[in-house]
Amino acid sequence: MQRITISIDDQLAEMLDQMVADRGYHSRSEAMRDMARDAIERWRQDNSLSDHCVANLSYVVDRRVRSLPQRLADLQHAHHDLVAASTLVRLDHDHSLESVMLKGPTAQVRAFADQVRAERGVRFGTVNLLDVEPGDNHAQADAHDHHGHAHLSPRSR
Structure with missing residues (x-):
């Protein structure tokens, strides 16, 4: 030390x-x-140079801002290939906390997060990003078939 x-x-x-x-x-x-x-x-x-990531984008939405909830929903639908799941917690009559789980190419995930955080009425936007390595590697001999998808293992340093 x-x-x-x-x-x-x-x-x-x-x-x-x-x-x-x-x-x-x-x-x-x-x-x-x-x-x-x-x-x-x-x-x-x-400063990540990883090609792929999983991420959690969290932000507060002011629903009084004209059509903001619909714009955010449309944005998520337009990027359905990145959005794995989303959760909405109502905080009071006007504000909600939304958390969106994302996965995909790091540059696209960052661009999506930046686009959401730039929307008028979105506050306290934070993205937590985890570098991953897509692959089908298994330590055990009786590995299963992935049927066209890859594991997203945390990137080793």
Whole structure:
């Protein structure tokens, strides 16, 4: 394990200590390691060169925006090859949280996510992307036939 020393201002240190206490970390170092892992994962997703992915796109919809729910439904239907599933949770009379599971070519998934997040009335859009490798490899000798589809295994580093 390597030791890294950082300097932060007093206010940031107080907030870090509060987070350490609230989340039950045993030390600042444990919290900093988790934050570094999260930041590296976000950086990796933003700079992924993988050809295929699975992803979760989540966003809040303001249904008061004229025809937004219909536009989003039409967009999902137009990209039915990418959309594996979607779930809608009504938050109040005007807002819903939608989560769309996607799979396919990474560039197309990102473009779809960007298009949805750019819609007027869509807020808090976040995409979590997992690089995958399509394939039919099996460790066991009695592997089954995939009938034209491929497994999407998490990409090894």
